[in-house]
Amino acid sequence: MHPRVKPALRRGWRDLTTVQFGVARAHAVVLGPMDPATAGLLDLIDGTRGPAMLREEGERIGLRHDHVDLLLSRLTEAGLLDDATGGGESANALRKRTDVLDRLRPDLASLSLTDREPTGGIRRLTARRGMRVQVRGAGRVGATIAAVLSGAGLGRVDVLDGGRVEPSDVAPGGLPAEAIGERRDESARRLVRRCAPGPAPRRARPFRTSRSPFTEASPTATGPGTSAGAAPSAALSAAPGATDGVERPADPGLSLVVVAPRDGLAAYAPDPRLAVPYMQSGTPHLYAGVIEGTGVVGPLVLPGASACAGCLDLGRAERELAWPRMLAQWRSGRSRPVQACDIGLATTVAGLAATHALAFLDGGLPASTGTRWELPLPELDWRPEPVAPHRECTCGAARRRNPLGEWERVLDGPDEREDTPMEGEPHETMAG
Template sequence: MHPMVKPALRRAWRERQTVQFGVTPAHAVMVGPVDTATGALLELLDGTRGLPLLREEARAIGLPDGQADALVKRLTSAGLLDDPTAGGPAADALRARTGALDRLRPDMASLSVVHPEPGGAAARMAARRAMRVQVRGAGRVGATIAAVLSASGVGRVEVLDGGCTEPWDVAPGGLPPEAVGERRDTAARQLVRRRAPDRPPRAAESAAGSGTGEPGLSLVVAAPRDGLEAYAPDPAAAEGWIATGTPHLYAGVVEATGLVGPLVLPGGTACAGCLELGRADRDPGRARLLAQWRSGRRRNAVPACDVALATAVAGLTAAHALSFLDGELPASTGARWEASLPLLEWRSESVTPHLDCVCSASGKSEREHTSGFHPLHETMAG
């Protein structure tokens, strides 16, 4: 081990013997009492020394035997130490790709704050590289989501959509103006490739340990250009994902409202069918309205999709997707987040499994659905 105080956490002394690591309450940790000699040893925890050399340095500045090990143990348990050599073979392979690593350093610094164990950031970033995510939709929201996921180190980001790029599909983080007239799927593939920090791994590399030539989908993001399809998704469109146990996350903009979620864990959390059944229970006229909304759209009408709102939705969706891929359950799990212009106050609505839905999520406990399959666990085990 080469202990290193996590450089992403700003350090400040609250008073002479108490040091605070981190700025915000979500991640700040106070350590004390810290005497002058121990403070000097803290400065040496920069990842360039192994424990044997640190023990020698501690003795040289007058600390008793065992103090270096005690400090390392104490800071490790507080989630304050990283190890630039940890994370396993996949992390070592990532470190060897210096160009990609330089692009991803801010992301890894963020991961080091969120995940306390030494080497956790490198291990999760390496795991992202082996994952496969599919984005359904290449409009202002979907294309931007795909670009952000690719730039964040996800190894394979596929974008599915039809038709050709229209001028109103263009967005600052998504499809560029020069893509107008090109096939949407082709333009999206080029966008993903340009945003990637490195060449995507070969299929065989991504599927290592799976026994197949094609890695399974870690996540599907449904971000249709017509935001109604995300606001009121057709349960039939998700039948394949439910049957194969594929996690999927909805996102979009309808009229002047942006939405993120729910993230569906098949068999564990509420699905699109549960969402609509619950709404129908609360609103007897729901089915009639939905039929008219789906069939009554005027031809050649351009859906309302404010570019700033679309960009905000895409960023939040990508962040929720990455949180899930990294092993967490974001706030969109079994819930929908919405914000409407002009106030843009985000609000959440829980989506409850419905007894009449065929997805079988009803009755599952939090323990049951969170202890099962997760793409990070599968990737790191592989």
């Protein structure tokens, strides 16, 4: 191990004996009291020395070996240390690809803050390179999401959509103006390749499986209006056009599917029949889009564990009796209004959706799990709309006691910080 004080955190002295790591409250930690010799040793914990050499350096400035070990232990407990050489073979291979790692250093720095283990950041970054994600939709929102996920270091990002690029699809960070008239899928693939920091390793172990821990034990999740034994192809053909012309079954090898259709209605009120392949294969999926000047992110559906499109549909119909009748009219395709998808709003939605997707892929359960976040213009105030599992939905989430707890164990996510700062003050850990 070659310990290094996390470079992402700025360091400042609160007084002569107390040092604070970090500015923002979420990750700020205070160490003290600290004598000048210990403070000098902090500058030497930069990843170029192992513990033995640090003990030698500490001895030269008057510190005992056990004092150096205690400082390293306290820094580790506080989540302030990285290991500059740890993380296994995949991490070492990534370090040799300096061109790729230089592109991903900001992402690595961010992951090092959200994972308190010394090798947590580099392990999660290398794990991303073994993942495969699918984005369904290549409009202003979907193409930008795909570009962000590719730029974040995911090993493979597939984009599915039909037709040709229209002027209204063009967006900063998404499809460029010169792509107008080209096939959407081909243009999106070029965008993903251009944004990728480098080729992913040929053989990489996935960090997670897309298989739900409840898929085999629970009945097939189909949602209302679909027979329990329907094949994915039959379910998809039941609602043509709802995925912008793309009708393909879900791949069980996917880590996540992001459903970001150009028609915002399919994100706001997703057709449960089109989610059958995801539910049957146990593939987590996240909805995102813009409808009538309102941004939508979520829900993130964990098959069998959180509310799905069927739960959303049944819950809305229960609260509003006319909803099924109106929805049938809107889905009929007889009237296709111009999509009110403001470029700033579309970019905001794409950024939040990509962030939630990455948080999930990195082992967490983001706030979109079982919740839809809405951002209407012109207020620009994100509003959470909880989506509860419905007792009549065949996904089975409503009949389980603690399904998200089961998912947390499957995700193998990071432990929660025990030293999160209190409101208004950073957390204090004594050292030295």
